[in-house]
Amino acid sequence: MQTNHSDVTARPATLRLGVFLFGFAVALLALVIPGYAKEVLRIPYAIDIGTFDPDNGFEIDGISAINNVYEGLVEYAPGSTQIVGLLAKRWEISGDGLSYTFHLQDGVKFHDGTALTAQAVVGSLERRRDSGLVLSYMLGNVADISAPNDATVAIRLKHPQPSILHLLASAWGPKVISPQALNEHDKSDKATNWLGEHAVGTGPFKLAEFKRGEGYVLERNADYWGKRPYFDRIEIPVVPDIGQQILQLKAGELDVVPTNFPFAQLSHLPAELEVTAAPSMIQYALFIKPGSPLDNPEIRRAVLSAINPSIWVKDVFGPYAELSKSVYQNLMLDPTDPIEFPNDIDAAKAAIARLGEVNLVIGLHSTKATYARISDRLIVQLALIGVKATAHVLPPGAAFALKGDPNAPDALLTISSPDAAHPENQVRAFFTKDAPLNFYGRSLPEADAIVDVAGTKTDIAERNALYERAGHLYVEAGHVIPLVDVEDVVVHAKGLTDLGLRPAFPPGNIDFATVRWAR
Known part of the structure; x- marks a missing residue:
């Protein structure tokens, strides 16, 4: 059999050219088709990681x-x-x-x-x-x-x-x-x-x-x-x-951008960006200082009429929030008897006029824009009934040192979110006597006793009824005013x-x- 020497010498060259062209094509595809390249997600943290130890830090972003x-x-x-x-x-x-x-x-x-x-x-x-x-x-x-x-x-x-x-x-x-x-x-x-x-x-x-x-x-x-x-x-x-x-x-x-994208900008994002919104346990609430004007039930009722979140929730959050139904996030516990804000502004005005000058100071837990937007609405609404309110951002960590401080603000605007989704985690974080985030150190033994019983119950309906009753007592005693539950909003490509x-x-x-x- 005769061998064609020209074919033998040509094939390696052709093969080398084919390999080169294939490699070039793969490299080109890597540039234009993400599936051919190493996939990288780039996501910022606003707060640096304090520790990567999973047992020894309460990291938020990290x-x-x-x-x-x-x-x-x-x-x-x-x-x-x-x-x-x-x-x-x-x-x-x-x-x-x-x-x-x-x-x-x-x-x-x-x-x-x-x-x-x-x-x-x-x-x-x-x-x-x-x-x-x-x-x-x-x-x-x-x-x-x-x-x-x-x-x-x-x-x-x-x-x-x-x-x-x-x-x-x-x-x-x-x-x-x-x-x-x-x-x-x-x-x-x-x-x-x-x-x-x-x-x-x-x-x-x-x-x-x-x-x-x-x-x-x-x-x-x-x-x-x-x-x-x-x-x-x-x-x-x-x-x-x-x-x-x-x-x-x-x-x-x-x-x-995983958090804190301004709500006011969400309705007019560029075409290359979109929003993913999901249910969350982000609840904004006002915690009330003992001895503040809000300890007076008449003043508190008038203030509740003025700051009724149904008036301002859409203005601040658009479609990404709903009224809180209790001291527990709506997703955690759907109460049979939701809290209701009075809405008689005329009666509220009359009450404040009769009771004399009322001044309130609201402390903001964070510099984030949402706190300012909420407090601005509250101040405007309170002015309508004759209450003079001011707000200021607390120094970092100051919200955790309000107990017994005579100069503490009359109310703290903050987010009350638990470390887990059981009502026990919410109430024992924020409301019972020794709760670590009971910001003003308030005590209501009657409600705490109900919580003690609720924490042992496995029947969900039975436990929720007890937690709901305790929650009503904390609200009725003027310890806290739940405002709105806000969705988790992420803006991304x-x-x-x-x-x-x-x-x-x-x-x-x-x-x-x-x-x-x-x-």
């Missing part, structure tokens, strides 16, 4: 990153308050409500390659409970944590606590940390120093860069046990100024979808494991 690096036993399903399994594929609760048994997922590994075992879960939960860390309180009712076998974790409570699953599913709920990392970096500090800027979890993303004050990078965990995330890389610059965030979003330098927002989480906490481009 909790989305922490919750995509670490995982707990259970979680809230996106868009709801339903509790579903995460590292636990199922669980049982004993008849006495004291024992919870969790069965772990198979084949889970930490980012360092260590296999997930029940003993690893026990070690992490004990670290959370026993180390006096910022979030240790969540497991304060846990008497014992054990591992009957490598795939089973048993938790026994001191007394029944139906809200415990909600605490486990909370944005700040207990996460599972690599035991190898804990052992290697424990310098008689439970590894808190190292974990402040490092992380070894089981989540869909790994912490790749931690540059305090500048930004953070997460990279997809190629060995993740669950569904593969769409994005390969999450870039998180620290951009404190909302105006700068908006400019970068419009310039295409960011993909998302058009086409971003499946943000995975959870109502019980802080606003704007996108789930990096579910978010994707709809292309």
Whole structure:
């Protein structure tokens, strides 16, 4: 058989040309078709991360990153308050409500390659409970944590606590940390120093860069046990100024502005941007100082007529808010007897004229524009009935030092959002005598006693009736004035979808494991 030498020498050259052209085509496609390139999501944080330690900080903006690096036993399903399994594929609760048994997922590994075992879960939960860390309180009712076998974790409570699953599913709920990392970096500090800027979890993303004050990078965990995330890389610059965030979003330098986009601008966004709004537990409320003019029931009724949120809610929030029905977020508890604001302005004017001059000072918990917009409306409405009101922003941290301060404002405008979606978490955070966010330290033993009983009930209708009754008592006693529940509003480049927002989480906490481009 004759060999054509010209063909033999030509084919390698042709092959090399074909490979080159193919490579060039792939490179070109990477530029024009996102699916061919590494997918990167760029999302800013307005507040720098204080610590990446999942047990030792109450991060707000940064909790989305922490919750995509670490995982707990259970979680809230996106868009709801339903509790579903995460590292636990199922669980049982004993008849006495004291024992919870969790069965772990198979084949889970930490980012360092260590296999997930029940003993690893026990070690992490004990670290959370026993180390006096910022979030240790969540497991304060846990008497014992054990591992009957490598795939089973048993938790026994001191007394029944139906809200415990909600605490486990909370944005700040207990996460599972690599035991190898804990052992290697424990310098008689439970590894808190190292974990402040490092992380070894089981989540869909790994912490790749931690540059305090500048930004953070997460990279997809190629060995993740669950569904593969769409994005390969999450870039998180620290951009404190909302105006700068908006400019970068419009310039295409960011993909998302997760929080604080001015409501007044939402109705006329550029064509390349869109809004995702979701139910949330963001409730604006006024907490009332003991001894203020509002302790007088006649003055309080007149003031309630003037500040009725039905008058101003659409002006401030457009379609993204609704009237609060109780001291609990509407999504948490739908009361049978919602609170109602009086609306007799003439009677309110007459009452103030009869009672004499009334002056009120409103403290604003934040410099965010929404606080100013609300307080401006309140001041205008109060002027209509003859009440002279002023408002000022409190210094950072001052809202947590109002107890017993004679110079404290008469009312504090703030957001009352709980750490989990159970009514127990709301009432014991803000209203009972020793609640950490009972801003003015007010006490109402009759209501607190009802809460004590409600916290033991597993029947939802029965428990809600008790919580609702206690809530009415706090309102009737003049401790608090619930105003409006506001949706979680995220502005982003058009086409971003499946943000995975959870109502019980802080606003704007996108789930990096579910978010994707709809292309």
